[in-house]
Amino acid sequence: MPRPLTLHPDRLLPNEPAVRGIARELHASVADLPIVSPHGHTDPAWFATNAPFGNATELLLVPDHYLFRMLYSQGIRLEDLGISGHEADPRAAWRILAENYHLFRGTPSRIWLDWVFAEAFGIDVQLDSETADHYYDTITEKLATEAFRxxxxxxxxxxxxxxxxxxxxxxxxxxxxxxxxxxxxxxxxxxxxxxxxxxxxxxxxxxxxxxxxxxxxxxxxxxxxxxxxxxxxxxxxxxxxxxxxxxxxxxxxxxxxxxxxxxxxxxxxxxxxxxxxxxxxxxxxxxxxxxxxxxxxxxxxxxxxxxxxxxxxxxxxxxxxxxxxxxxxxxxxxxxxxxxxxxxxxxxxxxxxxxxxxxxxxxxxxxxxxxxxxxxxxxxxxxxxxxxxxxxxxxxxxxxxxxxxxxxxxxxxxxxxxxxxxxxxxxxxxxxxxxxxxxxxxxxxxxxxxxxxxxxxxxxxxxxxx
Amino acid sequence: MPRPLTLHPDRLLPNEPAVRGIARELHASVADLPIVSPHGHTDPAWFATNAPFGNATELLLVPDHYLFRMLYSQGIRLEDLGISGHEADPRAAWRILAENYHLFRGTPSRIWLDWVFAEAFGIDVQLDSETADHYYDTITEKLATEAFRxxxxxxxxxxxxxxxxxxxxxxxxxxxxxxxxxxxxxxxxxxxxxxxxxxxxxxxxxxxxxxxxxxxxxxxxxxxxxxxxxxxxxxxxxxxxxxxxxxxxxxxxxxxxxxxxxxxxxxxxxxxxxxxxxxxxxxxxxxxxxxxxxxxxxxxxxxxxxxxxxxxxxxxxxxxxxxxxxxxxxxxxxxxxxxxxxxxxxxxxxxxxxxxxxxxxxxxxxxxxxxxxxxxxxxxxxxxxxxxxxxxxxxxxxxxxxxxxxxxxxxxxxxxxxxxxxxxxxxxxxxxxxxxxxxxxxxxxxxxxxxxxxxxxxxxxxxxxx
Amino acid sequence: MPRPLTLHPDRLLPNEPAVRGIARELHASVADLPIVSPHGHTDPAWFATNAPFGNATELLLVPDHYLFRMLYSQGIRLEDLGISGHEADPRAAWRILAENYHLFRGTPSRIWLDWVFAEAFGIDVQLDSETADHYYDTITEKLATEAFRxxxxxxxxxxxxxxxxxxxxxxxxxxxxxxxxxxxxxxxxxxxxxxxxxxxxxxxxxxxxxxxxxxxxxxxxxxxxxxxxxxxxxxxxxxxxxxxxxxxxxxxxxxxxxxxxxxxxxxxxxxxxxxxxxxxxxxxxxxxxxxxxxxxxxxxxxxxxxxxxxxxxxxxxxxxxxxxxxxxxxxxxxxxxxxxxxxxxxxxxxxxxxxxxxxxxxxxxxxxxxxxxxxxxxxxxxxxxxxxxxxxxxxxxxxxxxxxxxxxxxxxxxxxxxxxxxxxxxxxxxxxxxxxxxxxxxxxxxxxxxxxxxxxxxxxxxxxxx
Structure with missing residues (x-):
């Protein structure tokens, strides 16, 4: 029975109810402002060619050194994740991430990824070894659609x-x-x-x-x-x-x-x-x-x-x-x-x-x-x-x-x-x-x-x- | 319509109600103790001559490097504030401070100044460009009185x-x-x-x-x-x-x-x-x-x-x-x-x-x-x-x-x-x-x-x- | 009239009631787990000979540099505490600790000692100059019993x-x-x-x-x-x-x-x-x-x-x-x-x-x-x-x-x-x-x-x- 994945509307806001109430109102007033991203490392080729992204692993794991550094720190080999041109089965690599998702508890990567899973891809169950394939398939299929160009x-x-x-x-x-x-x-x-x-x-x-x-x-x-x-x-x-x-x-x-x-x-x-x-x-x-x-x-x-x-x-x-x-x-x-x-x-x-x-x-x-x-x-x-x-x-x-x-x-x-x-x-x-x-x-x-x-x-x- | 200036009795105390309650009692027990100020840079001439302080700018802005450093950091020229013997109209300098008072949000200077305005001078509106002259006049007039020697x-x-x-x-x-x-x-x-x-x-x-x-x-x-x-x-x-x-x-x-x-x-x-x-x-x-x-x-x-x-x-x-x-x-x-x-x-x-x-x-x-x-x-x-x-x-x-x-x-x-x-x-x-x-x-x-x-x-x- | 010593069940937990509630449940689930102590400086002779510990001072004060460094910092002489072979009456040394127990307010030593007093020795009054002898006697007597080997x-x-x-x-x-x-x-x-x-x-x-x-x-x-x-x-x-x-x-x-x-x-x-x-x-x-x-x-x-x-x-x-x-x-x-x-x-x-x-x-x-x-x-x-x-x-x-x-x-x-x-x-x-x-x-x-x-x-x- 997979565990539900939801993003709580009060996440990361202060715990004390009175302070949280103030924070909620402030956040509501800026939550929908456009994003200004004046410094980053996205690839301009993406927007120039508008080609679809590949699979879940290729898009979310391989380029993210926040993720593979943590996996590496616990003894996982980069070769098994397909880093830097090393051949690896992307689905197998994704399963490694899923099995080790607990390593990211308390880290920002967990917050970012859960947002991507829930908001960007509409997935409603937690990532773990049992849902790994569901994740891989859902993400990879959606990436092939126009909406994910x-x-x-x-x-x-x-x-x-x-x-x-x-x-x-x-x-x-x-x-x-x-x-x-x-x-x-x-x-x-x-x-x-x-x-x-x-x-x-x-x-x-x-x-x-x-x-x-x-x-x-x-x-x-x-x-x-x-x-x-x-x-x-x-x-x-x-x-x-x-x-x-x-x-x-x-x-x-x-x-x-x-x-x-x-x-x-x-x-x-x-x-x-x-x-x-x-x-x-x-x-x-x-x-x-x-x-x-x-x-x-x-x-x-x-x-x-x-x-x-x-x-x-x-x-x-x-x-x-x-x-x-x-x-x-x-x-x-x-x-x-x-x-x-x-x-x-x-x-x-x-x-x-x-x-x-x-x-x-x-x-x-x-x-x-x-x-x-x-x-x-x-x-x-x-x-x-x-x-x-x-x-x-x-x-x-x-x-x-x-x-x-x-x-x-x-x-x-x-x-x-x-x-x-x-x-x-x-x-x-x-x-x-x-x-x-x-x-x-x-x-x-x-x-x-x-x-x-x-x-x-x-x-x-x-x-x-x- | 000027905004009211008040000093909240719970300011700076903890937010959690139970902790705040304890803090309130503690604070009440020491709030009126005399001030011991064993290290500072006040001018002994003030107390020796007991001459009245000058105007608002001369007293509050010119000697306070916490204030003019922040104004300077945002491109304001020290000359326009009358720093270090440079001639400047004190009222005009005060208006610069007032127009830029938002720069001090979240800083201790804001807390100290609001206290001085409200407690020392009894001013009951916020400092901004519209109240600048009211502030300048009120402070400067009071400084000429015996009570402000x-x-x-x-x-x-x-x-x-x-x-x-x-x-x-x-x-x-x-x-x-x-x-x-x-x-x-x-x-x-x-x-x-x-x-x-x-x-x-x-x-x-x-x-x-x-x-x-x-x-x-x-x-x-x-x-x-x-x-x-x-x-x-x-x-x-x-x-x-x-x-x-x-x-x-x-x-x-x-x-x-x-x-x-x-x-x-x-x-x-x-x-x-x-x-x-x-x-x-x-x-x-x-x-x-x-x-x-x-x-x-x-x-x-x-x-x-x-x-x-x-x-x-x-x-x-x-x-x-x-x-x-x-x-x-x-x-x-x-x-x-x-x-x-x-x-x-x-x-x-x-x-x-x-x-x-x-x-x-x-x-x-x-x-x-x-x-x-x-x-x-x-x-x-x-x-x-x-x-x-x-x-x-x-x-x-x-x-x-x-x-x-x-x-x-x-x-x-x-x-x-x-x-x-x-x-x-x-x-x-x-x-x-x-x-x-x-x-x-x-x-x-x-x-x-x-x-x-x-x-x-x-x-x-x-x-x-x- | 000595002041009571109690260890509050919520000590050190978060103050905000909702967070505290979560913390309480978590703590209850681990409070009774065995202790794994993989790095320390206890003396293996204790466990080899199983000889009784000495008096309160010898056990709790003399070997604990957290305690005597604080006393020393306030002008108390180490000689008077019996440190390093210097002769000192252990009861007198204990009284010095008791009279100066306020120095440890806010320090971890206070938390650890109160736990030892209350949990290990069952003492139910605060340590101060008036209870010093009660402490010394209670602790020293218990240390002579089998249960404190x-x-x-x-x-x-x-x-x-x-x-x-x-x-x-x-x-x-x-x-x-x-x-x-x-x-x-x-x-x-x-x-x-x-x-x-x-x-x-x-x-x-x-x-x-x-x-x-x-x-x-x-x-x-x-x-x-x-x-x-x-x-x-x-x-x-x-x-x-x-x-x-x-x-x-x-x-x-x-x-x-x-x-x-x-x-x-x-x-x-x-x-x-x-x-x-x-x-x-x-x-x-x-x-x-x-x-x-x-x-x-x-x-x-x-x-x-x-x-x-x-x-x-x-x-x-x-x-x-x-x-x-x-x-x-x-x-x-x-x-x-x-x-x-x-x-x-x-x-x-x-x-x-x-x-x-x-x-x-x-x-x-x-x-x-x-x-x-x-x-x-x-x-x-x-x-x-x-x-x-x-x-x-x-x-x-x-x-x-x-x-x-x-x-x-x-x-x-x-x-x-x-x-x-x-x-x-x-x-x-x-x-x-x-x-x-x-x-x-x-x-x-x-x-x-x-x-x-x-x-x-x-x-x-x-x-x-x-």
Whole structure:
């Protein structure tokens, strides 16, 4: 006898009845607002080709490192899940997920998936080993229908705008195809130059050579390299981009004299940079990117602090991005000073800071964002993109940065099906936080209602200049 | 139609009715206790001259970096607020605050200001752009009355004692004038020697020269320099001081052999110290100050971890203390060891530790204060002087340090009008925390009542030897 | 008139009535499960000889550094408490504790002691200066009875298995005596090689010499030293051990080429290692221990991050472990990589990580344990073994590591009498956390019931291979 699956209307709201009542009203006022998704990793090919998604496993399990990292942590082999081109029977892989669904109790993945199952696919029983095949068949059949094509889901999900992330070497063909189509969905790109900015990125020297080709600028010298960035940013901006994104190991910035920057570039361009030179070059490039943002108005996102591909064995066998990225302690106060010394007073510059180190929320990030006009705080990110993480974010940043130095919510996901689920979680948690402030008599109910809308919708649009 | 402004009697108390009921009773028992304010930055000239305060802007906005840092973070120019001698129409500046009052939603500034508006000035409508002039006029008019002179407010606020903070070069004339007056208010000083202890302080070498003058000791050599401190501490103690205060970038201490200390002083005294020497000298001076505290009984406060004047552009144009101080990660365990190795066993020494790095609460500070007889924990400080910050302080220190190794509350403010508001917040939060312990059946109600009084009043008096 | 002492049945459960109701049911379902205590510091001699415990002070105060560190922090002399062989009248020492019992308000020690007083000894009045003698007499008298012998308490406490901790130089005679006795209690050992692994341990060189003796391997060279570990691990395993334990200052690991490891051993074996060599040797030995665990299946516990014996004066006069251990900031991401690079993919290796640095919970530990198959998270440890600390542990690790990458609870105590109290606290807090998830509609009630049992009992048994 399968157990019923239902999404309770009060899920994630505060427990105390009076506070919950306030939260319910706030949530009702924002639950149906369109989704603004200014930072994520969906594939523009989906919306360009509008081809149907494959099966349940291919869509929901294989690309979601939140899921397969947890399964791997309990001894399940990635090969058995069909990760990274390893052959695996998708139905068998799905059964592994189903049998181990208890591992996700208390995690955000459980919340997101249950939403996808119940809301997106209309399934009304819990996922477990007995319902695994029912799930696999139901999902896979629905994915073959018109209603589950990417554009149809985009429209049904009430997405106002979504940003994907591309590197400078990307042709943006999919974005052009979307723009040229008769479909009205707004899918824009974001400029993420890590492959040509990080001397430790695989194939860095080759990437520079290709950057010369695509940009028409000579990247064998510093001035040409900078010109190539300028050119590609213009291309991205023309394709709709309003932001850049920078995923560095640290938040370090530098502001070297031109001659030193040039010499540094000459040392790293061959792809054999020392670790210290690589770090300094990335640091210098954040400041160069800020300089270009002052010129072209692209909003700058900094995502620091992830030790990428920590599991050496896994990296050798499966490559990048297999759930083995681990956060590290991250300094912002000293790291950002060179950039801020140069551009901190630029009133048209907008930099959105993220962190994987929550100890920086109250100590560094809220004080920085609560002071510098160019700084805003991105929402709770990645490992902290959970109900608890979102609560900690508000509890530790609001006192010093307020709400208006934050940018609302962005989902940062490649799991397209769960995007509304993630916004739903954020809206519920933020409404709960606001309800608490009302219940403590710190703000009025009408103020909470204004803020609920800001956090769910308006702040993201303004911060990302959408 | 302006919106009403009221202070709810249950504000900041727990939401769950049973816990709130306990908290209400606890709060009622301490709400009217006198205010002990052993650390702050009010101006003794106010109480010495008893001259009326100026207008609303001059009193409430210009000196409050919590306010203008938030306005600045949203692109408002400090010049338009009249900061640091820049000419600005005070009424126009007040209107800017009023129009942007929504920025403070969820911050402690909002709580403090609403208290000042409602309780101190009797205003009964919310501050917004429409009520801005009403506010400006009401406040400015009341400030011209006898009831709003500094001494009258001090008495009305039921302040038992307040400490200001002065450097060794201060003449303490105002304190002498207060003592010689027929007014009974107790306004004492605290010895804050940063300008003559920190080789990186502006004008350090000149400050030493002036220290020689005021102390009558020859500060061109190490022994004379130490003698000057001893002399000035005695002067401060005679003027009522019971404590010293040290605002260092880090908590580092050192205990150099006498010869090395002397050589270090000779290297730094000219004002051209290297960064390493400056840091080492500050470290050595904390230990020297502890040695003097063992002699003269002054309680020692250490306020480490602020990266001062982080915004280079702002510092050049407006000088120190313009809301651009940013906390940094702070180590205590290794940093304090030299001092503690020498004086950790001194039972008459009392050192109050503060932090801007909350990650040290449970990890370092509570274990240190829960062990060393000379150490006590200061309350949640500065950026953490919020309802959330105060809750985190108790939640992370009580388990290991208990309540009796903390010093109750001090407000650390120059915003004189809001001092009762800050104590009100602290008393409510602490009573809420105690009510929670009662509701969880961890302490009895009579114990909570004892503790509520300790936290609101007694602990501060004992810790600061008042 | 003494105040009554009662343990409320709802103590430590959530306050909100609906959530409390769920928590009550969950707790009722696990309250009577046997105690699994896989890591602690009880004395096997107790169970081997079954001799009666001494007086109240000797049993409850003198060995409990949680208690005497707090008394010491308020100026009480350890000599007056009879610590470390200093003569003191035990009744007088007990009176000191009683007079100062208010210092423990809000601490876990208060919860544990009240449980011991009420449940273990049946005392029905609060401890204070007036009831001090009543307590002392009641406890001391009961300790002389059969019912309070160690084995009787072990049985009454429903302990299924308890692990003690011994060094390689320990003879394990007590464990052999227990095994040979007719008593059925399961008391096992754990291999804690710090005295022969840490070159900075007192008497390291002598310890190596003794290790040669007891193991029959020649520890004057690297290969013999490793063989000695293998031999002693086998001895410990034969005596019931299922785990090893490593209490290092940091979590650093190393994986040196064999020649370098040998040269390093040669540099440190004489007992005069540099600090850097000592740290590197400990790091290398964690990896060597992991290699041996892959062979012999012993679960590996790593307890890093304590600055031991921080109080120099106290260490000189009273020796190790006098409540002056202070946590420090601890890195795991870089520190563990050498070990994980070598053994991260070993599916039979099991490493349980602990921390005294809670900032690592969400940032480093949960992501590591939520990925690497060999890693599990130990419960909130030592200073964090409090209701607040346990809540923080679940709030910061569950989102990323889930429940199944944690190991339930272990008490880590030498305070034998309070072991059930500690498990009672953990069960209540975990049930409260689960009730919250149910109340937020994140998991079903039957899932919470499964998890409650896992956290209270099953996870620890599996993780420690009991």
């Amino acid at each position: 990417p554009r149809a889901l985009f429209d049904r999900y009430n997405i106002e705008v979504i940003a994907t992330t591309e590197g400078p070497l990307d042709t943006l063909d999919h974005h052009r195809a979307i723009a040229a189509s008769d479909w009205g969905g707004r899918v824009i790109t974001a400029y993420r130059p890590d492959p040509v900015v990080d001397p430790e990125f695989e194939g860095f020297a080759d990437n520079l050579a290709r950057l010369s080709q695509v940009s028409g600028e000579d990247c064998s010298h510093w001035a040409g390299y900078l010109a190539a960035h300028r050119a590609m940013r213009a291309v991205f901006k023309a394709a709709g981009a309003t932001s850049t994104d920078h995923g560095h190991p640290t938040a370090r910035t530098a502001d070297l004299p031109a001659g030193e920057a040039q010499a540094l570039f000459d040392r790293v361009k061959g792809g054999n940079a020392s670790a210290a030179d690589a770090e300094l070059f990335r640091a210098q490039m954040l400041t160069e990117m800020a300089a270009m943002s002052v010129e072209d108005g692209l909003v700058m996102q900094i995502h620091p602090g992830s030790f990428r591909n920590h599991n050496a064995t896994l990296f050798e066998r499966f490559g990048r991005d297999k759930g083995a990225d681990i956060p590290t302690r991250t300094d912002y106060v000293h790291a950002l000073k060179p950039l801020l010394d140069r551009f901190g007073a630029e009133r048209d510059l907008s930099i959105i800071l993220f962190t994987l180190d929550e100890s920086a929320y109250a100590r560094e990030l809220a004080p920085l964002a609560g002071h510098y006009p160019c700084l805003r705080l991105g929402p709770a990110w990645w490992f902290h993109d959970s109900p608890e993480g979102m609560r900690r974010f508000r509890l530790m940043t609001t006192e010093t940065a307020g709400f208006y130095n934050t940018v609302g919510f962005n989902d940062d996901t490649r799991a397209f099906l769960s995007i509304p689920a993630r916004h739903d979680v954020a809206r519920r948690i933020d409404c709960g936080f606001l309800a608490q402030l009302v219940a403590e008599h710190r703000i009025e109910d009408w103020e909470a209602a204004e803020l609920a809308r800001e956090l769910a919708y308006d702040l993201a649009k303004r911060a990302y200049r959408l | 500094p001494r009258a407010l001090f008495d009305r606020y039921n302040i038992e004692v307040i400490a200001t903070t002065e450097g060794p070069l201060d003449t303490l004339d105002h304190h002498r004038a207060i003592a010689a007056s027929d007014w009974g208010g107790r306004v004492i000083t605290a010895y804050r020697p940063d300008p003559v202890v920190d080789p990186e302080f502006e004008g350090f070498a000149d400050n030493l020269a002036r220290l020689s003058q005021v102390s009558g000791e020859d500060c061109s050599h190490w022994a004379g320099y130490l003698a000057a401190h001893r002399a000035m501490r005695a002067v401060f103690k005679a003027a009522g001081a019971t404590s010293t205060d040290h605002g260092h970038p880090t908590a580092r201490t050192a205990d150099l052999p006498a010869g090395e200390a002397q050589a270090l002083f000779d290297r730094v005294k000219g004002g051209n110290a290297s960064a390493a020497d400056a840091e080492l000298f500050r470290a050595q001076m904390l230990t020297e100050m502890a040695a003097m505290s063992v002699e003269d009984g002054l309680v020692m406060q250490i306020h480490p971890g602020s990266f001062r004047n982080h915004n280079a552009t702002l510092f050049e144009r407006f000088g120190r203390d313009k809301g651009a101080d940013i906390p940094t990660r702070t180590d205590y365990v290794h940093a304090l060891k030299p001092l503690l190795d020498r004086f950790g066993a001194e039972r008459d020494l009392s050192i109050i530790l503060f932090t801007l790095d909350e990650s040290a609460y449970a990890r370092e500070l509570a274990p240190l204060a829960g062990h060393y007889p000379c150490l006590r924990l200061g309350p949640a400080w500065w950026f953490h002087d919020s309802p959330e910050g105060m809750r985190r302080f108790r939640l992370m220190t009580t388990e290991t340090a208990g309540f009796y190794n903390t010093v109750g509350f001090n407000d650390d403010t120059r915003a004189f009008l809001s001092i009762p508001a800050r104590h009100d917040v602290a008393r409510r939060i602490d009573c809420g925390f105690l009510a929670q312990l009662v509701a969880e059946h961890r302490i009895e109600d009579w114990e909570a009542a004892e503790l509520a009084r300790e936290l609101a009043y007694d602990l501060a008096k004992r810790a600061y030897r008042l | 160690p084995r009787a308490l072990f049985d009454r406490y429903n302990i299924e298995v308890i692990a003690t901790t011994e060094g390689p130089l320990d003879t394990l005679d007590h464990h052999r005596a227990i095994a040979a006795s007719d008593w059925g209690g399961r008391v096992i050992t754990a291999y804690r090689p710090d005295p022969v692994v840490d070159p900075e341990f007192e008497g390291f060189a002598d310890n190596l010499a003794r290790l040669s003796q007891v193991s029959g391997e020649d520890c004057s060279h690297w290969a013999g030293y490793l063989a000695a570990h293998r031999a002693m691990r086998a001895v410990f395993k034969a005596a019931g051990a299922t785990s090893t334990d490593h209490g290092h200052p940091t979590a650093r690991t190393a994986d040196l080429p064999a020649g370098e490891a040998q040269a390093l051993f040669d540099r440190v074996k004489g007992g005069n290692a540099s600090a850097a060599d000592a740290e590197l040797f400990r790091a290398q030995m964690l990896t060597e221990m992991a290699a041996m665990s892959v062979e012999d299946g012993l679960v590996m516990q790593i307890h890093p991050g304590s600055f031991r014996n921080h109080n120099a004066t106290l260490f000189e006069r009273f020796g190790r472990d006098k409540g002056a251990d202070i946590p420090t900031r601890t890195d795991y991401v870089h520190a563990l990589k050498p070990l994980l690079d070598r053994f991260g993919a070993e599916r039979d290796l099991s490493i349980i990580l602990f921390t005294l640095d809670e900032s690592a919970y969400a940032r480093e530990l949960a992501p590591l344990a939520g990925h690497y198959p060999c890693l599990r998270l130990g419960p909130a440890w030592w200073f964090h073994d409090s209701p607040e600390g346990m809540r923080r542990f679940r709030l910061m690790t569950t989102e990323t590591a889930g429940f199944y990458n944690t190991v339930g609870f272990n008490d880590d105590t030498r305070a034998f009498l309070s072991i059930p109290a500690r498990h009672d606290v953990a069960r209540r807090i975990d049930c409260g956390f689960l009730a919250q998830l149910v109340a937020e509609h994140r998991i079903e009630d039957w899932e919470a019931a499964e998890l409650a049992r896992e956290l209270a009992y099953d996870l620890a048994k599996r993780a420690y291979r009991l």
